Amino acid sequence: MFATSASAQTTPSLRFALPERLRLLQGQLVDLVLEVRNAQSLTGLKVTAGGVDLTSRFSPPLRVPLDCDTSSDWVLRADLQSFETAGEIVLEASATVDGTAVSDSRTVTVREFNSSTMQRRNVILFIGDAMGTAYRDAARLVSRAIVKDGKNSFREGYFDDLLEMDKMPVSGMSMTYGSDSIVPDSANTGTAWASGNKSFLNAVNVFADGTDCVWRAAGANAANALLVQDNPRVENLWQYLKRRFSYRTGIVTTAAVTDATPAVQGAYSGWRQMRLEIARQYRENPMLNGRPAFDVILGGGADPFRAAGRTDRRDLIGEFRALGYEYVTTATQLRAIRPGQSRVLGLFKGSANPAPNSTGVGTASDVNMNVAYDKLGLQRPASEQAQSLGGFTDQPMLELMTEKALEILGAGSIFGSQPFILMVEAASIDKQSHPNEAAGTIWDTIEFDKSIGVARSWASKRSTKDTLIVVTADHDQSMHIIGVSNTPDEEYFSRTKSERINFRTARGEQNFTVWGDSYTNARAGLPFINGSTVASNNGGASAMPGTFEVRTSSTDPASSTYSTYSGMPAYRMDERTGYPVNSGPGLRRLAIGFRTGDHTGSSVPVTAEGPGAFLFTGYMDQGDIFFKMAAALSNDTSEGDKLVELLSNPRWPKTVGK
Amino acid sequence: MFRAVLLGALLTAAPLFSERLPGRDPRVEKGQVIWFLLTESREQVAKAMGPPSVVSEIGQYVSWQYMGGDVDHHEPSHTLIFRKADGVLAGVTRNYEPDRDVDALFPAKETSAHHFPNAEKPEMSLRLRRLPGGRVLIAIGSPKPGTPTPQLTLMREAELKIFYPWLSVPR
Secondary structure, three states: OOOOOOHHHHEEEEEEEOOOOOOOEOOEEEEEEEEEEEOOOEEEEEEEEOOEEOHHHHOOOEEEEEEEOOOEEEEEEEEEEEEOOEHHHHEEEEEEEEEEEEEEEEEEEEEEOOOOHHOOEEEEEEEEEEOHHHHHHHHHHHHHOOOOOOOOOOOOOOOOOOOHHHHHOOEEEEEEOOOOOOOOOHHHHHHHHOOOOOOOOOOOOEEEOOHHHHHHOOOOOHHHHHHOEEEEEEEEEHHHHHHHHOOOOEEEEEOOOOHHHHHHHOOOEOOOOOOOHHHHHHHOOOOHHHOOOEEEEEEOOOOOOOOOOOOOOOHHHHEEEEEEEEEEEOOOHHOHHHHHHHHOHHHHHHOOOOOOOOOOOEEOOOOOOOOOOHHOOOOOOOOOOOOOOOOOOOOOHHHHHHHHHHHHHHHEEEOOOEEEEEEEEEEEEHHHHOOHHHHHHHHHHHHHHHHHHHHHHHHHOOOOOOOOEEOOOOOOEEEEEEEEEEHHHHOOOOOOOOOEEEEOOOEEEEEEOOOOOOHHHHOOOOOOOOOOOHHOOOOOOHHHOOOOOOOOOOOOOOOOEEOOOOOOEEEEEEOOOOOOOOOOOOOOEEEEEEEEEEEEEEOOEEEEOOOOHHHHHHHEHHHHHHHHHHHHHHHEEEEEEEHHOOOOOOOOOOOOOO | OHHHHHHHHHHHHHHHHHHOOOOOEEEOOEEEEEOOOOOOOOOHHHHOOOOOOOOEOOOOOOEEOOOOOOOOOOOOOOEEEOOOOOOOOEEEEEEEEEEEEEHHOOOHEEEEEEEOOOOOOOOOEEEEEEOOEEEEEEEEEOOOOOOOOOEEEEEEEEHHEEEEEEOOOOO
């Protein structure tokens, strides 16, 4: 039952609103926030860091209700502080509260970022959203099993040519746990690689604090937005490098550019859906004294940048243009950007009538770009929703966006050649996995790999090997490779052939529809684990059947076309687009299943190439990626780089297709 | 003493409750809103809704979140908050995607509109209806009929000072 914690409610206390294992780079900004609970009066505050007195940096105590209770609480802030000395630094605070001495401490690990050995290198971080190992495998098994002139490029278990990301020499695994759950989301996983620290679900580069209970219980809205935005912030690598070393910065995504994964490179918020605030911070970033966060922004989601989409009616697109950004909205315009243009805002999809949403903190629609499968004009399988490009028929593919971002960032600016840091995200690997849409998911992963190829090619042509490329995922999703399917096109695309399956167990009822293209998913998809109210899945966890009776009927689509242990996939390549097609004679499709429609807590692969790549080997925590990227930029890595080069020596075993 | 009184109240309410477990969405019968009474225990909620997807402590409350398939994965379909100290169900929030027409729950005579920060330049508006048993029903972003809501909240009126301190509820 609920514990009555009377003493906890009345005992004065003081605490840093910081995690136990706060990790920072030298000079990385962080808000130091002290919370004082159950106190009428506060005197004698003293805050030190490694013995240095920081007390005067703190604001006067502000009375703030914490924990949604009725006690008297206070908050003191020292915003945007940093530690210039590397090492373990003990942060201590003490005070007298209502006559009682209270104190708290944290040991902060400050890692060296040595500007004297700064390498002026570029970093390109590729994030396949939800791209666990099965997603990489699926992209390979579809795009590298191509039949041409009667010969499959995937034969006897070997590929003639592996994925671009497979060819990168260094691999590791990243553990993606959040500070409050083993299954994370894109916001707190992004916070880990962008800022080096773990946080809670939905958090964008901030730590939890005592006012979160208000909006986490009642929902974020305009009336409690200040409490969503008051969490202690920790600076991300994009702002850190721009602020301290004049790096140029960019984000490229197929999502709305204010979605969580791009947001962690340029914003700070307790709640990832504060889209209006996130867009504002791109324009006037709090770590950069109000300067824009990025030189290049390419993706979807124009609404929160338009005056009509915002409660404050600011025209952020106009403001960016006034600052010298070229604004483009189509692939044609993106291609036509003239050489020498150093700042670009490209928003390739939005609403016809943008408007704020009714909570006042977001927009009515978060318009992501269409996925690769639909941009290519391929026909959707029967179980997947047919998509429309709407009026946005000239959206760029991710590889074009990547190519142009590199061209713009790599050219430097009017101030000369400057290094850059760029994040490229394939967002809909995840977004298509949520509704279990396999084709949409797999083709997006292929598009992602092509954009990695663009970057690898760009980096390899540079006279100095000065670009580190890292490919990873924020978290995994529940797709599995389960075999191959001989389902003929007439079954695969038929929206008239389906079977409705309903059965009742002692623990509940299961209802779902089986389509010709996803017969195998009936078993792979059972049981879903959620408490959905939708008719297709209203049993919830307690309704899991122990066994599933296989039934056949005259309406049972494609009943014998799926095989686990027999056969190889075989696809045809569309020479015009360079992508595999999903229909035609002789086709044998990959069969996949989704265990749920949601994220999982599995570790995800990390792959790296370029100077400092060797740092990304082995199992690592997701936050380590931040420190490894920083280490590669601020250290001579030549010894390790030579070791990696040795791997290409023919005296060592070579993977077929690499 | 307090616990004994609370237990007694719950036992008294149990037979009535067992006849009508709360649904996932409110409905109207004979002009009355049929949904949570906010006297339900955790066990009764679990029986009606199944185990929650996420349980977390937030300040002086424990939140139970349910992830219904009809809501974007970033947000729970339902969030229930129980007071840590006494286990009382303080409120239920139902998120809708897309927004839901809830006009039937808000008859004009019993409903008031509220605007933040003010009616002249509102950043957010809502409708509020006082229900029997010290409860209030709130439709976020829906100040008048014909405006669907993304979020419906049923809350003990006493909790408004914590979660909606800016609201001035008419008596």
